[in-house]
């Protein structure tokens with residue numbers, strides 16, 4: 496009753512004020528669904544919270560939103576929804592989904608005041624959402640050739656699926672849109688191509704659809720990726736990934752079982768560019784190779800384990816996007832740029848890492864960074880019990896590795912050489928840094944820097960290069976081993 500009275504008084508006051516030509520002060524009004532809340536929800540939430548999209552329930556009308564009102568207030572206050580974990584004090588991102596403090600306040604007040612609907616005639620209609628392919632009709636649509644069955648319970652699964660493309664010529668890709676068949680279990684998928692037939696062979700050897708482990712060689716042929724909460728996007732104008740003639744597409748998919756056996760057939764839409772791109776692009780990852788060479792060994796209980804790495808730009812660059820990666824122990828990441836004059840810019844900060852949200856964030860406009868700028872990347876992990884995502888209770892020591900119970904971590908900038916002809920130079924300096932990190936890492940392991948790994952690594956190297964099988968490496972075999980590790984095959 497009290498609620499109705501306040502609303503009625505509110506409306507009367509509003510009517511009088513507006514009839515006097517005085518703007519009503521919205522902060523004295525209790526927000527209603529129809530006028531204040533629906534515009535926020537329909538524009539910021541419904542794109543995912545509608546049938547066939549990523550979110551587990553719909554937010555499309557008053558009843559939907561009221562039903563989960565309290566939870567909604569909580570998740571928007573914590574900024575868990577809409578998913579948008581990145582920040583920068585110096586730059587803005589395109590398609591920033593985050594709510595303003597004022598919008599969060601409106602939702603909070605509305606829930607506190609009993610979630611009034613207001614005049615339902617004033618509820619705006621839903622925006623016209625694109626159904627099906629978000630980027631329009633793809634040039635090529637392909638799907639997994641066999642369904643993969645995911646167990647109901649048990650560990651997360653990483654699996655690689657090979658899709659023949661039968662391309663008669665080299666193609667250039669502006670975007671790949673990924674549509675999982677069983678949305679709830681597919682967490683992310685990274686796309687690669689293979690021209691060597693290696694992936695087909697591995698698939699054929701494995702009786703279950705797809706194969707488990709992908710070599711590092713294939714992982715270099717990236718053509719993008721998709722993660723829960725991420726909406727597909729084209730590369731910036733004039734950029735494209737190469738997809739060579741005859742290549743197979745590999746979907747490297749991470750599944751998260753949810754208590755029910757599910758079958759997955761992913762469908763992929765590929766958007767081609769008309770011809771070769773005018774500009775090339777590359778990635779600067781810190782620490783490189785997802786942290787594989789950084790000696791990540793996180794002690795049990797350590798709440799603040801850090802790895803930092805720097806890279807000095809050998810040429811002027813333009814940055815267009817950024818992404819980050821870690822597993823469940825990730826805590827925060829950031830990257831800064833220190834300009835040659837000493838001024839520092841924050842490129843990105845992810846203060847509360849959440850494994851659920853991993854996509855590429857695009858800057859509103861390309862950022863220019865001059866030659867001599869130092870990039871500093873930092874990843875922090877929390878292996879204590881305070882980390883509610885910690886898969887181990889009590890915590891266990893965790894090392895670098897590919898499984899989701901291992902750890903990785905890096906921040907990746909997507910960049911172009913400001914002068915396109917300098918891209919080769921940039922790439923060669925990037926590769927040099929990886930090589931240096933690789934030799935340091937190996938030297939450390941041989942020196943016993945990472946105790947128990949030393950023996951296994953030595954054994955593996957000997958097994959691999961001991962061609963005459965005498966249990967040790969002669970000069971020729973040692974030279975081969977050296978060539979292999981220098982050749983950046985990690």
Ligand code: HEC
Nearest residue numbers: 539540543549550551566567570576577578723724725851
């Ligand atoms: C980019 C896609 C996307 C957008 C935009 C989005 N959501 Fe979600 N939302 C999801 C997904 C996916 C989940 C499931 C998360 C999970 O299971 O971890 C989810 C889960 C939720 C949950 C359940 C959280 C829980 O703890 O169970 C609530 C509540 C929610 N969203 C509210 C909102 C509101 C309110 C907005 C807008 C202000 C919004 N979402 C915008 C994708 C989105």
